Amino acid sequence: MSPLVVMRKRIAFLFFCVCAFLVVLIIRLGFVQLSQGADLRKKADDSHYRGVPVAPKRGNIEDRNGNVLAMSISTETVYAIPAEVRQAGKAKETALTLSKLLGKSEADIEARITKRSALEYIQKQVKPEVAAQIRALALPGIGTTEDSQRYYPQGTLACHIIGFAGIDNQGLEGIELTRDSELKGVPGSILQEFGANGIPLPQAEHQYLAPKQGNTVRLTIDANIQAFAERELKKLMAGQGTNMNGQSPKSASILVMDPNTGEMLALASTPGFDPNHYQDADPSARRNIAVQNGYEPGSTFKIITLAAALQEKKIKPTEHFFDKGAYTVLGKNVRCWKAGGHGDQTFVQVAENSCNPGFIEMGQRLGMDTFYKYLREFGFGQKTGIEMSGEARGILANKKKATALDLATMSIGQTNNVTPIQLLTGVSAVANGGTLLKPQLVKEIVGPSGRVVTPFEKEEVRRVISEDTSKLEREILESVVTNGTGRRSFLPGYRVAGKTGTAQKVVNGSYIQGEYIASFVAFAPADKPRLAILAVIDGVPFFGGAVAAPVVQSVMLDSLKYLGVKPDPQAPLVPGKPMPGLEFPPLKKAATVPSVLGMPVAEAEKTLSEAGFKVQTDGQGETVLDQIPHGDTQVEEGSNVLLYLGKDAAAPTLAHWWEDDDEDIEAINSLAGRVPISASPLGQ
Structure with missing residues (x-):
């Protein structure tokens, strides 16, 4: 076979190999684009879009007539984007400023805002006026986001039924726990585009995904x-x-x-x-x-x-x-x-x-x-x-x-x-x-x-x-x-x-x-x-x-x-x-027992008899130390009144008086x- 023919065969073989490779590449690209495109696009967005969570308002707990027993009130959360804080090179100054405003340890804040993570919460449930001061300072890498705090307007009323929610608005006891899935709602977020170095892109668009408020749980309780x-x-x-x-x-x-x-x-x-202060209560x-x-x-x-x-x-x-x-x-x-x-x-x-x-x-x-x-x-x-x-x-x-x-x-x-x-x-x-x-x-x-x-x-x-x-x-x-x-x-x-x-x-x-x-x-x-x-x-x-x-x-x-x-x-x-x-x-007709405490026994017996009561005594002495029923108690007319006499009268034995009770x-x-x-x- 001539060298020319051999060369042509080699060129044809190489051509077919290249074509086969291109076909496989096109098929693979098509598969990636059509089948995996959405997932890959989401991963790409996740890599350069970062979201600051926005907590939903937890649903109310109400009594059967709509009276609010538990509700959420608006607060704010202070957060940090550590990469941005590090890029600014002002971590210590930022930590000192926040420490004074939030009343937290400067070292703790610095450790948080320089941590190797995408987002760090510095403090939750911050008062609105404090959050406004932090926003006004425009500290690099520091921001605030909407949050909520659980509030129980009726205080202790129905506390064992309602239970309570924690600082992250998660139900911990009572209805707050058993109906947590209905109450907690769906979180939202604020999305911002970042570069590979972790710094926000200039003039990047912000996306706001609104949170969905939780449902209201209406109780049978009145x-x-x-x-x-x-x-x-x-x-x-x-x-x-x-x-x-x-x-x-x-x-x-x-x-x-x-x-x-x-x-x-x-x-x-x-x-x-x-x-509202469940942490202060004894667990029992x-x-x-x-x-x-x-x-x-x-x-x-x-x-x-x-x-x-x-x-x-x-x-x-x-x-x-x-x-x-x-x-x-x-x-x-x-x-x-x-x-x-x-x-x-x-x-x-x-x-x-x-x-x-x-x-x-x-x-x-x-x-x-x-x-x-x-x-x-x-x-x-x-x-x-x-x-x-x-x-x-x-x-x-x-x-x-x-x-x-x-x-x-x-x-x-x-x-x-x-x-x-x-x-x-x-x-x-x-x-x-x-x-x-x-x-x-x-x-x-x-x-x-x-x-x-x-x-x-x-x-x-x-x-x-x-x-x-x-x-x-x-x-x-x-x-x-x-x-x-x-x-x-x-x-x-x-x-x-x-x-x-x-x-x-x-x-x-x-x-x-x-x-x-x-x-x-x-x-x-x-x-x-x-x-x-x-x-x-x-x-x-x-x-x-x-x-x-x-x-x-x-x-x-x-x-x-x-x-x-x-x-x-x-x-x-x-x-x-x-x-x-x-x-x-x-x-029988109701009657009020007169108080005879401190009276001589003869006078006490006379007072009670005139009021229509029968008298029994217990102990030694001439002075009434105690009586059952006590003065001003409503009982049936003609009932017995037991008097305890003297300094060493025995402790009341209720069986004397209440023997007609149950028991x-x-x-x-x-x-x-x-x-x-x-x-x-x-x-x-």
Whole structure:
């Protein structure tokens, strides 16, 4: 083959190789341009466009009527672009100037503004006047941007529900946390073009991407009813509550629910805190004890025992039961709070008198399996699902290990551990016709335009008792208030149903003496309930009827009037008297106890007798050192007044006075010292 032919072949081969390379290059360029162009363009922009974030305004939190409970107010943030600061060569001078204006360490500021990063925040939530001074100085590489700060205009009101947000406007507790995604909004930014050396390009365009404001979370809470509840809690903590005698409880909660919808109208606990200064509060004060703490409910739980016994037809209200003063189970005597017992009584009177042996009989007739069935049906031992982080499940005795004695104590509200929100939810099921509802805290989510984005409807969990059982128990519980141990919550003109409760506290596996958890739960009007209220007061030497019932009475009266619920002209009688045993005689006439402190005993007895009271004395001496009830207290005409005499009179023993109240105190004392089954594994 001639050299010319060989050369031509080589040239052709080289030509085809070059063509193939060009084809591959064109295909690759086309792929990059068409398929990856957008991503590469964004990366290019990111490399020479730098954005200063603009924080969105966090959405409001409002009560059900639109009253603002949490809002965001405008502030500013001071930032630095370190590359620009270094380029100017004035880092030390800039740090010194900012240190004087911001009150921060000069060394700390210098370290920040010279850091190897694209953007550094120097200080957030700067006052507008300070930010204006910094802008006027035109310091190289230093700028300000719009920011916001969380503000709670009502202070401590509903603090445990609202929670609080941190300095970066992130939700940390309460609704601020659980609804953070709806509240926080979408950040915006200010974009500026920079060169490869990190210096802004002259006459470069600025782009402003506006932030999107967060949604408003509208709660089911009514700020006025919440205020009624918190007012009573403040009185309690100041020792000003009825029968508190200047003593303060360790903690207390008041919960108010619409039993027909499950909406919480108030959820108040004390001690509380100011979310504007949450950092200053003790962590224990931020705990939502109404949702996160459990306790043995005492006699308020008898509402559940009664509901189960009526539903299963294990008792008839007119059936008689004889209380001899104690109920013997497995060789152990569980005593009634009334020495010697109540004698012969109907089961309606068992409820009115809060008779322990009568309720134990109900539990024994139900049996272990059926009793536990209703525990579960009413939601005990499980979370209610209320929108609060850290909700407790409560603790139920291990069914496999429980004995008939445990069933007896569970029937009167001991042994098992429940949360206040669980108990109120269960009682609301009795009040509303028999349906267990999920407690609600959020009514709706509202967009920045004012349009409702997400409405919330009531959630029915399950039916636990029938309409007929609910109606009958409402009548019986009304009798408890009108004619029984709950009379201190009686409201003239309103039909109130309720139950007192007192439980000793468990510490290190044993009951402690002389310190109780007093509670009262009620709903009204009894025939068509609008409100269900529970008060739980921890750490008092008094019974539920004496301390908690007046608290519920006050909140109930103010709330009913506020809601426009008019008095019933037929109250407190049940229309039609549906069955024997439910006739409710009116209360005796109320009378004010005169103060006889410091008087000689003979003069004190004469003063009280002339006022229509009976007198009992305790201690030795001729001078009255103390009295129960105290002066100016409203009680029934003809009641007993206990006088403590002499210098060494014994400390008040409330059992002398309040023995007609409720209570399980004698029964609890008979079991004191044994390890409660409430220490059993969770939910078993």
